[in-house]
Amino acid sequence: MIDRQHPLLIVTDLDGSLLDHHSYRWDAAQPWLERLRQQLIPLVICSSKTAAEIVPLQKQLGLSGSPFIAENGAVLQLNSEQRLQPHSGSLSYSALCQQISRLQTQFHFTPFHQLSDVEVSAVSGLTLAQAELARQREASEVLIWRDSEGAFAAFQQQLAAQNLSLLQGGRFWHILPADCSKQAALAQLLTTLSATAGGKLTTIGLGDGPNDATMLDSVDYAVVIKGYSKQPVELHRPDKDNIYFTAHYGPEGWSEGMDYFLTPDT
Incomplete structure (x- = not known):
């Protein structure tokens, strides 16, 4: 009780x-x-x-x-x-995506902003309408990791240096400001x-x-x-x-x- x-x-x-x-x-x-x-x-x-x-x-x-x-x-x-x-930084979603995309020269991953509604639906099990809503992000990004475990540790370090954190959800990884x-x-x-x-x-x-x-x-x-x-x-x-x-x-x-x-x- x-x-x-x-x-x-x-x-x-x-x-x-x-x-x-x-x-x-x-x-x-x-x-x-x-x-x-x-x-x-x-x-x-x-x-x-x-x-x-x-x-x-x-x-x-x-x-x-x-x-x-x-x-x-x-x-x-x-x-x-x-x-x-509710975070101290003023990073917009588009700026966050640009920051993350620069890391694709070093690591293999796919962020949601580079996927279509059809592709998000295929990897998530969401309907097309639901996938469209899932892509309407405001302050964080979702990614599909396609690289090695060793590369993943280096990727986390790169994000931390940019005041970003990485969280594991039920299906995907989520990148958001470190103080969130x-x-x-x-x-x-x-x-x-x-x-x-x-x-x-x-x-x-x-x-x-x-x-x-x-x-x-x-x-x-x-x-x-x-x-x-x-x-x-x-x-x-x-x-x-x-x-x-x-x-x-x-x-x-x-x-x-x-x-x-x-x-x-x-």
Whole structure:
């Protein structure tokens, strides 16, 4: 049983978590989504997806107008009118792409901005319409690595020298400003929401990939959903009793984690 002295907030990854890794459906999580909506418990999406992808998904999930975190923390939507890029640099998406493209003289990789909607659809399993939204990036880039492991380490060093970081998602690698993360964006969002709520919020986070680790380390209760990434989700928090590892993937695991931390009459 979790501490319910403070208002509850759910923070969730999408792909491989609330959404099925293969079909992008959330049917198994629907009963919990209904329960949260009925009890007015807010659900914040915290994803590698773009804002262009998240907004229509919010509508389908019944979350329109709610805050969300996009592009692994490079974009923060506080409300329906206010969207931020909460990092100290002023690098535009086009400038970021130019910076990354220069590295193709040394390394073999394909960034999303060099792919068509058809090609993104083929490598991701998204529909053409969804692929178009996935390419509407604002502050980070996605790439498909095609080089050796040895080259990869050198590539990371080159990015770090340019104040850029590399994160592994469920399918692809993501490049974003070094001071961006899901954790940092969530901290900024919680400061705003706590002020509105008049005090601390109790948070439950759910995610399946290495790029969710910082977010899962920063919430009060963490659900690590069984995922397909070759790299495990490694958490560094000391309160192991507040971490739950699911036996199921995707929305089934998402619901399993919610069941674990919240009683049916929550």
